[in-house]
Amino acid sequence: MNTIYYIGHSSEGFNDGGQSRNKAFATYFIQKGAVIVPVYSTNHFVRFGFLLAVLKIMLFSKNNTFFIHQGTLLVLFPLPLLGFNLIRKVVFGILQHTSKRNDVTIEVNDLPYEQAKDLELPVSEISKVFQDKLYALQNVKYVFASHEMGKYINETFPLQYEVIINGSNAVHTNFDSEELPACFSSAETKFIYAGGLNKGRQIEALLSHFNNRKEILILIGEWGEWLSDYKLPDNVFYLGKFKEDYAHYLTAKCDVGIIPYEASRFYYNVCYPTKASFYIAAGIPFLSTPLLELKNIFEKTGMVYFVPFADWGRFIDDFDSTGLQDIKEKIAVEKHNFYWDALLSQY
Template sequence: MSKKVVSLLFSNYKNDNRVFKMANSLAENGYDVTILALCYGDVPEAETQGKIKVRRLKLKSSKLPSGNKIFGSIKYLEFIFSIIWGYRKADIWHCNDFKPFMVGVMARFFNRKLKLVYDCHELESERNGVTSIERFLVLKVEKWFIKKSFVIHVSEGIKSYYKTKYGTADSRTEIILNTPHTSTYVKSNVLKERLNLLPEDKLYIYQGGLMKGRGIETLLTVFTELSEFHIAFMGYGAFEEKIKLASKENNNIHFVPAVPYNEVVTYTSSADYGLISVENICLSYYYCMPNKLFEYVQAEIPILVNALEDCRNFVEGNGIGLAVKEETPESWREAVLELSKRDKSEFTSNLKKVKEIYNWQNEEKKLLEFYKKV
């Protein structure tokens, strides 16, 4: 009989390729998988994605007024107990981030046989913007319950942090990187053509969230000065208007709305270099390994990365790009000029090797082996 897995997340599950890839890998290999999310926005309450069942909870209390703490507490309690009561008989809860893990801990009081997989997408107690109360709660719940659970991390740095802090056993932890499927490389010019650039124009790309803490303002400053190089910001977020304004004032700065996930690598391969400019403003960012890193690898473009431990070690250790020395516009400017002078061919052979190692086909094998222990 197939083990029943509930993949729980506190969003409407509209754009989360990591959650989908994990659920799909499990479903394709004999697990009975349900993704459980919230129902808001333009998403259906129920749908099927391949062998995955997707269920989104629509709360009766959602009609209560917003902005009231009492009503907010009622909504939260309804959500928690709807999940626990409706899905308490599952074999495994795959908890995406801390809040679902906390609900999973409560669910175990109703089903002592329930196994929890705590999928830490970040270093939860050291996230950007976490409040002192949230940090206290995360630290206490993790301290009491993490060693009784199975834990997935997104980088070596975060895994080491948890092992040092809580003594988590290697046999109950695994690193699953957020890599895309490996692709047969076909160089594309779709992005340069869309931006009316010549094939020989040097194009840098930043893709992902356009928001505070991602180094967007620094990149705008740098490329305003380096008008001989082009930069495309591909994604969505609070800084869209700021980028659009800069693009009107600078012919080398471009905004490209986010494209469907299955087209990302095609667009990326049209650029010459990939940028990772996440700012070192919290430990979670310092140890991050964002999916754009591996998308650049699959597109076989050299990478310029900020001074973040795991990213820097990955890029420099594999010889697939350069690392910026300091988080200043001056240091970024020097790094852009240095990378632009290099012959791209010195990185190409390494990129081809690395993409055969760091892809979802290989991460899936790790996931399935890990689930055999659960």
């Protein structure tokens, strides 16, 4: 009898795209009756036990199905360990052994090496070695989080893959009895940025476009503590981080989501930001720089505004709030297509 092994990990956090994706896949495989194999624990002894359990399954399994997240492999085998040539050979030898005897799929949410370069994060050359060896495995299928990502990898490593973009859940309304932050009472158009607020994501440049305006800008997400010491304009509100359900509820109370990523950077053009589906599932359009993967999906839908970042000031000046309701009605019809249930039903 064929056994499905789902090897994944998750941790609590605000609207983190990778974790949201992992949780959605885990739920899907639980519903399919898969054997869920955990790999992460804050207790190092427990974590080592998980590693031994995974290695045992990989070494002795035959004619079964494996689904493994790329990020989960890095939890099992951290990059510092993979920096040792012998360990790297053993790890990829085991993966190749498993794929020859079983049906193995690896899910790829991002490209850590390219992401680090474009987000001006510390770049690990070992991550490039890891990626190259991972995509060169034989008899392995892949699931990418964007079409452009799959095309980019397939140019160097011809492989068998499909695409499942990042999705979202329906908005929970069980917060209706709670009092909203004061900024939501404004009658002005409310723009919202929901996601990571580290400085590498054009947040300071975004603030400059909303300086001295009547329109409201709301910022929610992790890594925004530096904003507490930043002199924000009176129309800009940093609310902090929240659990995903409540953040989604707040987003649905706004008018337009925001994706301000620098369109000249390679990684932003090949990734599919989780916040795109997050906004659509919340029932609101979003304003984005003209990013290739997002344009592929949304350009002809009438649900998204694609504007070069330099022209955002003019766009906000000329924003047609009267037509917003028509766009929201269109999104209300289409948003279920961006729910995780609908996206994973294709898999």
